[in-house]
Amino acid sequence: MTHGQFPYIRGRRLRASAAIREMVAEHNLKPADFIAPVFVMEGKGKKVEIPSMPDYYRYTLDLLMDEIRELKEVGIRSVLVFAKVPDELKDNKGTEALNPDGLMQRAVRAIKDEFPQMLVMTDIAMDPYSSYGHDGIVEDGEILNDESVEVLSKMAVSHAKAGADMVAPSDMMDGRIGAMRKALDQEGFEHTGIMAYSAKYASSYYGPFRDALDSAPGFGDKKTYQMDPANVREAIKEAKLDEQEGADIVMVKPGLPYMDVIRAVKENIGVPVSVYNVSGEYAMLKAAAEKGWLNEEEAMMEALVGFKRAGADLIATYFAKVASKILNNKK
Numbered sequence: 001m002t003h004g005q006f007p008y009i010r011g012r013r014l015r016a017s018a019a020i021r022e023m024v025a026e027h028n029l030k031p032a033d034f035i036a037p038v039f040v041m042e043g044k045g046k047k048v049e050i051p052s053m054p055d056y057y058r059y060t061l062d063l064l065m066d067e068i069r070e071l072k073e074v075g076i077r078s079v080l081v082f083a084k085v086p087d088e089l090k091d092n093k094g095t096e097a098l099n100p101d102g103l104m105q106r107a108v109r110a111i112k113d114e115f116p117q118m119l120v121m122t123d124i125a126m127d128p129y130s131s132y133g134h135d136g137i138v139e140d141g142e143i144l145n146d147e148s149v150e151v152l153s154k155m156a157v158s159h160a161k162a163g164a165d166m167v168a169p170s171d172m173m174d175g176r177i178g179a180m181r182k183a184l185d186q187e188g189f190e191h192t193g194i195m196a197y198s199a200k201y202a203s204s205y206y207g208p209f210r211d212a213l214d215s216a217p218g219f220g221d222k223k224t225y226q227m228d229p230a231n232v233r234e235a236i237k238e239a240k241l242d243e244q245e246g247a248d249i250v251m252v253k254p255g256l257p258y259m260d261v262i263r264a265v266k267e268n269i270g271v272p273v274s275v276y277n278v279s280g281e282y283a284m285l286k287a288a289a290e291k292g293w294l295n296e297e298e299a300m301m302e303a304l305v306g307f308k309r310a311g312a313d314l315i316a317t318y319f320a321k322v323a324s325k326i327l328n329n330k331k
């Protein structure tokens with residue numbers, strides 16, 4: 001493949017200018033790929049920066065509306081809502097999670113009223129409502145499965161009633177997708193979708209998120225329900241089960257340490273795959289950038305396109321707004 005000492009196949013021809021690089025790019029990001037997580041809290045006129053997530057805020061509902069307007073203006077089509085529940089409303093059964101006038105339900109109604117085109121997804125898990133900070137009901141130090149699934153299914157129906165377009169169960173109890181699908185259908189919410197956190201790992205990268213919602217487990221860890229980081233076949237098994245049980249989208253979480261899992265799930269599953277670029281991944285990049293050790297924008301865009309290359313169709317990320325602005329300015 002040479003004439004004399006020179007190659008005649010030269011990969012560098014396709015890297016020679018911005019024009020040719022963009023023309024042959026195998027993957028492209030767009031704002032509609034992003035799902036923007038939003039944190040809502042009780043009160044009025046306040047926003048609080050999350051200490052371990054610089055530039056990311058928890059908003060009272062009135063200010064959250066301004067934030068969502070901004071997300072919409074940069075082209076983001078979907079938000080994933082998390083509510084911070086006051087301590088006095090937490091118990092072992094997640095009672096407040098089913099309150100039709102709870103913060104989550106009010107937030108969903110308010111967002112859908114003002115921004116009907118915005119696709120609203122809600123987190124389904126008991127930890128923000130649990131006095132133990134676990135994703136299910138606790139009995140004798142154990143996390144009960146089937147009893148928790150009943151509460152989670154009711155929670156899904158309650159969010160659907162408030163107007164959620166999709167529910168996003170992040171709890172990792174067995175059988176919850178089928179149970180939730182059935183409960184939604186029985187209540188007439190056959191058009192409400194389910195984005196299942198199918199391969200959710202017991203990860204240390206959720207730390208900053210637990211600061212945001214004050215939802216760290218009060219005892220033990222989540223290893224009896226979230227997955228072991230050593231496993232990938234198990235991720236395929238979980239995603240297949242969720243697909244069979246009726247999940248519309250399956251998710252892998254966290255993102256960066258699990259790129260191979262995204263690829264494996266993508267190749268074995270027929271429904272769209274999303275990835276959650278979690279709080280610890282955000283914090284890691286922000287901290288390195290703050291120290292001047294990484295170029296924040298470049299490292300961020302590289303990670304985000306990496307998710308698409310790995311096989312993700314959708315990306316839940318705290319960088320959604322910033323990355324969308326960069327993508328819009330490139331045009």
Ligand code: PBG
Nearest residue numbers: 125127170205206209278279280
């Ligand atoms: C709740 C939930 C968690 C996250 C999303 N939903 C925390 C956990 O499972 O402990 C983490 C998101 C992030 O770290 O960005 N079940």
